Amino acid sequence: MSINPGDYVACRECDGLHSKAELSVGAEARCQRCGALLYRHPRMKAEHLLAISIAALITLAIAHSCPIVALQVNGIPNSATLIGCIASLWREGSLFTALLVFATALLFPLLELSSVMLLVLVGWKAPASPLRAMLSRFVMALRPWGMTEVFVLGVLVSLIKLSHLARVVPGIALWAFAATAVMVAVIAAFDLRQLWEEGT
Amino acid sequence: MTPTALSHGLMACPHCGLVQEPAEHCPRCRSRLHHRKPDSLTRSWALLLAAAISYIPANLLPVMITSSLTGTERDTIMSGVIYFWTSGSEGLAALIFTVSILIPLLKLGSLSFLAVSIHLRSERSVHQRAKLFRIVELVGRWSMLDVFVVALMVGLVQFSNLAIIEAGPGAAMFGGVVVLTMLAAHSFDPRLIWDSSERQDV
Numbered sequence: 001m002s003i004n005p006g007d008y009v010a011c012r013e014c015d016g017l018h019s020k021a022e023l024s025v026g027a028e029a030r031c032q033r034c035g036a037l038l039y040r041h042p043r044m045k046a047e048h049l050l051a052i053s054i055a056a057l058i059t060l061a062i063a064h065s066c067p068i069v070a071l072q073v074n075g076i077p078n079s080a081t082l083i084g085c086i087a088s089l090w091r092e093g094s095l096f097t098a099l100l101v102f103a104t105a106l107l108f109p110l111l112e113l114s115s116v117m118l119l120v121l122v123g124w125k126a127p128a129s130p131l132r133a134m135l136s137r138f139v140m141a142l143r144p145w146g147m148t149e150v151f152v153l154g155v156l157v158s159l160i161k162l163s164h165l166a167r168v169v170p171g172i173a174l175w176a177f178a179a180t181a182v183m184v185a186v187i188a189a190f191d192l193r194q195l196w197e198e199g200t
Numbered sequence: 201m202t203p204t205a206l207s208h209g210l211m212a213c214p215h216c217g218l219v220q221e222p223a224e225h226c227p228r229c230r231s232r233l234h235h236r237k238p239d240s241l242t243r244s245w246a247l248l249l250a251a252a253i254s255y256i257p258a259n260l261l262p263v264m265i266t267s268s269l270t271g272t273e274r275d276t277i278m279s280g281v282i283y284f285w286t287s288g289s290e291g292l293a294a295l296i297f298t299v300s301i302l303i304p305l306l307k308l309g310s311l312s313f314l315a316v317s318i319h320l321r322s323e324r325s326v327h328q329r330a331k332l333f334r335i336v337e338l339v340g341r342w343s344m345l346d347v348f349v350v351a352l353m354v355g356l357v358q359f360s361n362l363a364i365i366e367a368g369p370g371a372a373m374f375g376g377v378v379v380l381t382m383l384a385a386h387s388f389d390p391r392l393i394w395d396s397s398e399r400q401d402v
Contacts, residue, residue, distance in 0.1 A: 015394065
């Protein structure tokens with residue numbers, strides 16, 4: 001019996017070996033041993049990924065250029081962007097906290113989205129280039145560290161905290177962050193390995 | 201029983217998933233290949249230990265220091281939870297208690313338990329242990345909530361004359377705990393949970 005290893009798929013969680021089968025659109029294959037997702041037939045295609053990543057980059061840009069919240073204390077208006085918050089942390093000497101927030105709420109989501117965008121483009125232009133492999137690995141490595149959705153919840157909690165002190169008006173950035181978080185989640189639901197399967 | 205890639209002398213690429221004969225690098229995406237994550241348990245233990253040590257100052261030191269006309273207040277994570285509870289936001293208090301105190305603690309406990317069970321080559325409740333790891337990986341990131349809240353409070357209150365809010369050393373320690381436990385979960389190889397049950401069947 002001659003086997004071609006490429007016809008098999010190994011479960012990422014338990015190493016169970018299965019032979020690949022064709023799936024209908026939207027269907028998923030699960031590991032027989034541990035029940036983990038092996039792969040699914042994606043509803044999304046690479047071009048959808050490109051469109052969503054560009055849209056998310058736009059909402060992310062809006063989120064970072066608009067105030068998160070407008071405060072009114074004794075009639076004096078006051079507002080701040082996320083970058084302003086990070087700068088305040090930095091100025092008062094909380095360097096590690098400032099860096100952590102900068103990385104997880106700004107830098108990593110930005111890098112992840114732009115890399116996904118580039119990945120799709122490079123995949124079309126030069127599927128065999130080492131740049132494509134590099135970008136793909138980069139996106140996978142970044143994924144756990146972009147925390148847009150946690151940040152949105154953080155904004156909501158701070159709004160409630162501040163509402164004890166002053167009149168708060170949620171800013172445009174809150175909605176832009178929420179929209180970015182949804183789109184990042186849609187992109188994260190796409191298994192990047194699928195892009196490799198199409199290439200072979 | 202289900203055959204594994206290892207028992208067939210094959211390797212799956214950790215990045216693109218290609219199953220292949222053992223090699224140094226994946227021919228398709230050039231990732232480094234290993235049967236299992238290298239030194240998985242040693243790395244997890246080291247990171248868990250560092251996280252457990254940081255967990256103590258993270259909870260004892262103030263995460264937020266508020267100075268106003270009425271005096272200076274030093275809030276730890278727990279005093280923040282108590283403040284919400286007594287001011288009538290019980291739901292919010294429960295949320296913050298869960299993500300900031302319970303989840304890091306359960307994460308440290310669960311990962312240590314999983315690592316010990318692998319050292320002991322346990323074959324019991326393999327499915328439950330696999331599920332436990334899946335949950336740990338999924339919920340860990342939500343612990344960053346409090347760090348974000350502190351950062352936002354500092355920045356948003358900065359320019360008003362309400363008070364001056366500063367991030368305390370506890371916030372940095374707490375952020376460190378979240379990063380360390382996430383790294384520990386990342387170095388942990390869930391396939392090890394199944395390997396000891398495999399050993400008997402082979």
